[in-house]
Amino acid sequence: MKPKTYALVGTGGRAEFFYGAIARDFRETAELIAFCDINQTRARYANTLLEQKYDYHPVDLYTADQFEQMIDEKKPDIVIVTSVDRTHHRYIIRAMELGCDVITEKPMTVDEHKCQEIIDAVSRTGRNARVTFNYRYAPHHTRARELIRDGAIGEVTSVHFEWLLNTQHGADYFRRWHRDKRNSGGLLVHKSTHHFDLVNFWIGSQPDTVFAFGDLLFYGRENAEQRGVTSFYNRATGSPAAQDDPFALRLDDNPNLKAMYLDAEHEDGYQRDQSVFGDGISIEDTMSVMVRYKNKAMLTYSLNAYMPWEGYRIAFNGTHGRIEMQVIEKSYVNAGGDKADEGALEGKQIRVFPMFAEPYEVEVEEKAGGHGGGDPELLNDLFGHPAEDPFHRAANHIDGARSILTGIAANQSIRTGLPVQVDSLVQIPSSSHR
Secondary structure, rough: OEEEEEEOOOOOOOHHHHHHHHHHHHHOOOEEEEEEEEHHHHHHHHHHHHHHHOOOEEEOOOOOOOOHHHHHHHHHOOOEOOOOHHHHHHHHHHHOOOOOOOEEEEOOOHHHHHHHHHHHHHHHHHHOOOOHHHHOOOOOOOOHHHHHHHHOOOOEEEEEEEEEOOHHHHHHHOOOOOOOOHHHHHHHHHOOOHHHHHHHHHOOOOOEEEEEEOOOOOOOOOOHHHHOOOOOOOHHHOOHHOOOOOOOOOOOOOOHHHHHOOHHHHHHHHOOOOOOOOOOOOOOEEEEEEEEOOOEEEEEEEEEEEEEEOEEEEEEEEEEEEEEEEEEEEEOOOOOOOOOOOOOOEEEEEEEEEEEOOOOEOOOOOOOOOOHHHHHHHHHHOOOOOOOOOOOOOEHHHHHHHHHHHHHHHHHHHOOOOOOOOHHHOOHHHHOOO
């Protein structure tokens, strides 16, 4: 069988997860044929990694304004989109219009208007769009879905979900382009899309009404000044003021970050190492969300991005009992080290509390790979020979829409102080409900 061909747009920190997998593990079923990026220094570095790290052939390089030319000349079967979030819709839609299927990194896009454009493009072109929710594939998350599906606690009535980002990983969103909400939709879209998708997946429902609070209470210059900080800098690399700052990221200390970002600055001016206590941050670091679902279940959710440990606590309350799950994740900086560290677990526990019986701990199979063993399964599902999946973990554009719409509605609620009806944001074709 002839391998499917892939072109990738956006060769930044997340791209290697995909192109590295093709080059390392899926040569019989997938072939990488082109990179497209606004920054050719970064694209050339991706090619260097292909050759030197993966012993793979270099691919043709195209600039962002040559995206259509790339598709016309290379005719890929599938386009992988790992560019800045606000540009996802542009590449997703044009790739489908030109006859390609799409795999897009989460979040699918950043606001309701772009989301509607993608949904309409799928309906218009008949092409497929996959969203890469690797958290669905983590064994402990699949086990939670199985427990709920099999009625361990009856019908789920409410979920309490607390996610903690620490002062290494959480801070990293405030150094990068994500700090501008126009680029990322804020953490309630960029990061929480994983979490809201998990709730949709676990309880088998969709969000109906959303209410939220959110603010910037720790990062940013004003907050630092209120805590008595008097020394500031714009970027960490080369700054004497950053030497003793535990939040500083010096690009010249890390060969991968230096090659991918510092050496590429001359092309687009992008600085990967901005101060988390600088001006110009428009995303929140402290968020609380309430959601009512179509099946009447309720969610209380919080995300804090400056905690002393990384991980999350979840409780599912049901008509026959309660499930509690706690996961401690190993912290990491995007593109700053071993890819296996991304979402690697330091500890996890699932306990079931039946209503009229003794509580018990649920054993979960240990698997190798990032995100608790979920990454290899997702990658095989994308590029290999996926087996029949009773949990239906593969996510399409409708799953992608439903996950971001919770965060988009939360952003609107934060702006207005009012609850938001999710159905008022986007029209999803009735044939897409599953």
